[in-house]
Amino acid sequence: MNKDVPNTKSASVNGPVLVGIDGSEIALRALDRAIEEARVRNVGVRLIGAFPVVGVGDPGLERRFREAVTAENDQNLKAAQDRVAQADVKVDTASGEGDAAKAIIEAAKDCSLVVMGKRGKGGALRGRLGSVSAAVAAHSPVPVIVVPPREEDDSSDVETARESAHHKDVHVSDEESQGGTRTPASEMDFTGSVVVGVDAAGEKNPAVAQAIEYAKAHGSTLSLVSVNGALSGTPDWFQDQYNQTYYFDESVRKLNQIAKDIAEQNPELKVTRHGFLGRPGRVLVQATRTADLVVVGSRGIGGFTGLLLGSVSQSVLGAAAGPVMVVPSGK
Numbered sequence: 001m002n003k004d005v006p007n008t009k010s011a012s013v014n015g016p017v018l019v020g021i022d023g024s025e026i027a028l029r030a031l032d033r034a035i036e037e038a039r040v041r042n043v044g045v046r047l048i049g050a051f052p053v054v055g056v057g058d059p060g061l062e063r064r065f066r067e068a069v070t071a072e073n074d075q076n077l078k079a080a081q082d083r084v085a086q087a088d089v090k091v092d093t094a095s096g097e098g099d100a101a102k103a104i105i106e107a108a109k110d111c112s113l114v115v116m117g118k119r120g121k122g123g124a125l126r127g128r129l130g131s132v133s134a135a136v137a138a139h140s141p142v143p144v145i146v147v148p149p150r151e152e153d154d155s156s157d158v159e160t161a162r163e164s165a166h167h168k169d170v171h172v173s174d175e176e177s178q179g180g181t182r183t184p185a186s187e188m189d190f191t192g193s194v195v196v197g198v199d200a201a202g203e204k205n206p207a208v209a210q211a212i213e214y215a216k217a218h219g220s221t222l223s224l225v226s227v228n229g230a231l232s233g234t235p236d237w238f239q240d241q242y243n244q245t246y247y248f249d250e251s252v253r254k255l256n257q258i259a260k261d262i263a264e265q266n267p268e269l270k271v272t273r274h275g276f277l278g279r280p281g282r283v284l285v286q287a288t289r290t291a292d293l294v295v296v297g298s299r300g301i302g303g304f305t306g307l308l309l310g311s312v313s314q315s316v317l318g319a320a321a322g323p324v325m326v327v328p329s330g331k
Contacts, residue, residue, distance in 0.1 A: 014112065016045055017046065018113070019080075023075070030115045048103065050073070051070060101131070172248065189290050195225055203261060214325070228276070285320060288322040298326050
């Protein structure tokens with residue numbers, strides 16, 4: 001077992017939704033998402049603020065600094081607490097000293113979900129994927145939803161996702177060998193869907209299992225995405241020459257079976273499946289432009305012990321234009 005990944009069995013499915021608060025606009029956006037998630041789960045919201053501890057060799061200065069950041073933290077938590085109370089959702093608060101990510105990860109142990117703003121302001125929760133949200137997504141014992149800022153407040157995420165579109169990332173409507181219609185990944189519309197990438201683990205992948213439950217709870221469509229780049233790590237000319245069609249068709253057949261199994265086990269759930277040629281990270285980034293939520297695992301099948309995040313989850317989080325859920329891999 002990977003000792004860097006917490007045991008998800010210790011997390012409480014009936015625990016509150018934990019949200020980091022630092023007084024920024026993006027933290028309030030994350031808070032609104034946390035309130036929505038708490039209502040769906042019929043649980044409360046737990047607010048957490050953290051403030052740094054400094055040692056400068058001057059007790060008076062250290063005391064004044066501590067008083068200032070503590071007051072700022074308390075003020076931010078009180079404003080957030082009032083916002084949750086107005087939404088008629090149960091709320092409690094917690095505070096931590098020192099490293100914000102560590103405080104949030106520790107507090108998440110008895111929660112069902114963590115919601116974070118993609119980047120903090122560097123205020124009471126100090127720490128472009130922000131260092132705190134990246135660390136929490138990598139090491140949280142429970143799923144983490146990372147929320148980007150509104151486009152009108154900060155359009156950089158939307159612009160990054162748009163600029164990352166690549167002409168070689170295409171959706172193929174049918175088996176490649178049957179001459180399926182190709183559509184650029186950037187033109188796919190996943191509105192109303194929870195999108196999750198499917199790898200060789202299929203429905204046994206914790207990310208897929210979490211996406212199923214989330215889609216059912218929110219009345220969303222579950223969109224399963226398989227991205228095939230043929231022989232990973234080899235040049236494009238090699239992939240084109242050596243049976244890219246075969247590898248793609250094989251992945252689509254597996255995807256169809258996974259979709260069929262999920263639909264049979266969850267008859268109330270609308271399930272769609274989508275086969276792509278290209279790179280998984282780039283394809284899922286494009287999905288974040290329209291999807292209600294994109295779900296990824298903290299590490300995929302090829303993950304290495306000690307890595308903060310897998311290459312796909314890291315690239316998706318960094319460039320996402322919409323909310324992304326990172327699910328502990330459990331390895």
